[in-house]
Amino acid sequence: xxxxxxxxxxxxxxxxxxxxxxxxxxxxxxxxxxxxxxxxxxxxxxxxxxxxxxxxxxxxxxxxxxxxxxxxxxxxxxxxxxxxxxxxxxxxxxxxxxxxxxxxxxxxxxxxxxxxxxxxxxxxxxxxxxxxxxxxxxxxxxxxxxxxxxxxxxxxxxxxxxxxxxxxxxxxxxxxxxxxxxxxxxxxxxxxxxxxxxxxxxxxxxxxxxxxxxxxxxxxxxxxxxxxxxxxxxxxxxxxxxxxxxxxxxxxxxxxxxxxxxxxxxxxxxxxxxxxxxxxxxxxxxxxxxxxxxxxxxxxxxxxxxxxxxxxxxxxxxxxxxxxxxxxxxxxxxxxxxxxxxxxxxxxxxxxxxxxxxxxxxxxxxxxxxxxxxxxxxxxxxxxxxxxxxxxxxxxxxxxxxxxxxxxxxxxxxxxxxxxxxxxxxxxxxxxxxxxxxxxxxxxxxxxxxxxxxxxxxxxxxxxxxxxxxxxxxxxxxxxxxxxxxxxxxxxxxxxxxxxxxxxxxxxxxxxxxxx
Amino acid sequence: xxxxxxxxxxxxxxxxxxxxxxxxxxxxxxxxxxxxxxxxxxxxxxxxxxxxxxxxxxxxxxxxxxxxxxxxxxxxxxxxxxxxxxxxxxxxxxxxxxxxxxxxxxxxxxxxxxxxxxxxxxxxxxxxxxxxxxxxxxxxxxxxxxxxxxxxxxxxxxxxxxxxxxxxxxxxxxxxxxxxxxxxxxxxx
Numbered sequence: 001x002x003x004x005x006x007x008x009x010x011x012x013x014x015x016x017x018x019x020x021x022x023x024x025x026x027x028x029x030x031x032x033x034x035x036x037x038x039x040x041x042x043x044x045x046x047x048x049x050x051x052x053x054x055x056x057x058x059x060x061x062x063x064x065x066x067x068x069x070x071x072x073x074x075x076x077x078x079x080x081x082x083x084x085x086x087x088x089x090x091x092x093x094x095x096x097x098x099x100x101x102x103x104x105x106x107x108x109x110x111x112x113x114x115x116x117x118x119x120x121x122x123x124x125x126x127x128x129x130x131x132x133x134x135x136x137x138x139x140x141x142x143x144x145x146x147x148x149x150x151x152x153x154x155x156x157x158x159x160x161x162x163x164x165x166x167x168x169x170x171x172x173x174x175x176x177x178x179x180x181x182x183x184x185x186x187x188x189x190x191x192x193x194x195x196x197x198x199x200x201x202x203x204x205x206x207x208x209x210x211x212x213x214x215x216x217x218x219x220x221x222x223x224x225x226x227x228x229x230x231x232x233x234x235x236x237x238x239x240x241x242x243x244x245x246x247x248x249x250x251x252x253x254x255x256x257x258x259x260x261x262x263x264x265x266x267x268x269x270x271x272x273x274x275x276x277x278x279x280x281x282x283x284x285x286x287x288x289x290x291x292x293x294x295x296x297x298x299x300x301x302x303x304x305x306x307x308x309x310x311x312x313x314x315x316x317x318x319x320x321x322x323x324x325x326x327x328x329x330x331x332x333x334x335x336x337x338x339x340x341x342x343x344x345x346x347x348x349x350x351x352x353x354x355x356x357x358x359x360x361x362x363x364x365x366x367x368x369x370x371x372x373x374x375x376x377x378x379x380x381x382x383x384x385x386x387x388x389x390x391x392x393x394x395x396x397x398x399x400x401x402x403x404x405x406x407x408x409x410x411x412x413x414x415x416x417x418x419x420x421x422x423x424x425x426x427x428x429x430x431x432x433x434x435x436x437x438x439x440x441x442x443x444x445x446x447x448x449x450x451x452x453x454x455x456x457x458x459x460x461x462x463x464x465x466x467x468x469x470x471x472x473x474x475x476x477x478x479x480x481x482x483x484x485x486x487x488x489x490x491x492x493x494x495x496x497x498x499x500x501x502x503x504x505x506x507x508x509x510x511x512x513x514x515x516x
Numbered sequence: 517x518x519x520x521x522x523x524x525x526x527x528x529x530x531x532x533x534x535x536x537x538x539x540x541x542x543x544x545x546x547x548x549x550x551x552x553x554x555x556x557x558x559x560x561x562x563x564x565x566x567x568x569x570x571x572x573x574x575x576x577x578x579x580x581x582x583x584x585x586x587x588x589x590x591x592x593x594x595x596x597x598x599x600x601x602x603x604x605x606x607x608x609x610x611x612x613x614x615x616x617x618x619x620x621x622x623x624x625x626x627x628x629x630x631x632x633x634x635x636x637x638x639x640x641x642x643x644x645x646x647x648x649x650x651x652x653x654x655x656x657x658x659x660x661x662x663x664x665x666x667x668x669x670x671x672x673x674x675x676x677x678x679x680x681x682x683x684x685x686x687x688x689x690x691x692x693x694x695x696x697x698x699x700x701x702x703x704x705x
Binding site: 257443 | 635
């Protein structure tokens, strides 16, 4: 029997896909209903970014498409019907228990349909289900008062509901209430309660503004002295901001885990064995002719790189080819052969030694991505061993957002002190989070390498984007330097935000076959 | 102490005593000569450290390096090399003096700003049969007073260090015995 059920449900799912309005229509409907993306996403069981995707052109499929269509249809009906009842207050509506009906959309049917609760004809539909509004009407052996009321309803088919007292009395019954028939996925617009007389919770960004204001006051408005003082205390301040941003968070920051030998420095001033894949690439030969080369600078590369898959706890050893996408760490891989050296930098940077090397998560993921069907630029990398731990991309997200907001505000206000301070905070945070004596609160060399590699991988993807859009990439250097030939303004936005690029230099190259 | 483990590792749990892990971390924080004493460079560095001042030399003698000044002179000039037993004594004396010298500074750092936060990474249960595995979480606690711990560590007194460390982890609550053995203890000064 259950086999047939499964087949039935499969057949049901094969049916025609639910029709959806155009993407801009979806956005308009949601905004007109004053629903947030998060609310919609929660109701549909997807992430808010998925809802963003649907509203900018992507289409959902499967069961979630049906539910999304249902939601949009409901919103459209409600919005179309709403303007009419608002100005004209119907006398019947006033008798309705408002609390009960606030969340229900009651429709009135011209021809009666069987009630979902008792099966007898009903003239109302709540959230798509035909039912009697009063449980008394479902009951065949109704109390003496019920028939009279039913007659009244029949008299005036448009009357939405009988008086409230009857309902509250019946609420004690085990009989299902109409609200119970509502599908659980339907959104309920419940206003969030906020406690009164609470001090405002300090936002992480406030720490930055307070620090800047305090430093300026201390140095009597001397901008240079205040900046120097702020830059000096950037590391402890960044750690404080990190603590602040992790309040109420799901994961602890583990600051001193056991570190495998590959992440340990061989000597006091030496390096460990991790290859960060820093790009240092210049095109071998330019296309013929003379070219105007633009040196672009990626804004806040390390700030953006804070969003990456960071291992949470102690790194555990594993061997073999399998890569678990929920974990992150460092991997010993044999990199694939790179055949596009003429036009694009090697994603593992310019490595002189052949053979296996230890790379971090972002480099590995970049290589895997490039070996996938979408890019098909190389073979997949071979993983030999790994030191990984369960990972999350959101560990430093609040920290990053706080710094980004402070940076954006500082740019908008032309506030150079805050700008320098924020820059010192994130760059020093990244460079001292390993085995540095300048920051003893955090010993995570793995994070340091991973964040740097993420910055390099981000630059590589920008180089690829430029190449893909028809620009000639001339040079990719360090974390934030990209030299291109061609109309780059069509590819990258110019500005000072973290998603934008700024021009560092323009020069002419290629006349005599040399560049730069 | 009912919480203490009697037969640690009977079912395959792996870890080291918390106090030993603490002593390792303190050693790494103290630093010192990395080259082993068996290499000439390491030997010379230790001898120079121990003979630089009369005070240091007295401390070395107290730490068990009971050789005549003439012998040490011969070692330093390279006319003679120490025997294997004496090499060991030199190494022990070096580390004892080193710890003693660093202790005061280290203690001040550990006690400053309301103590130091210590992370306890639980023992490794991967070799324990499934039914006997227990949920042991990562824990962290703040240790305000390090005096006894550092004193025991400087004196290389494992028993006193264990006692001092047990007093600290008792603050974890009724299940503190789960943290008597750990894979790692993390803190910095």
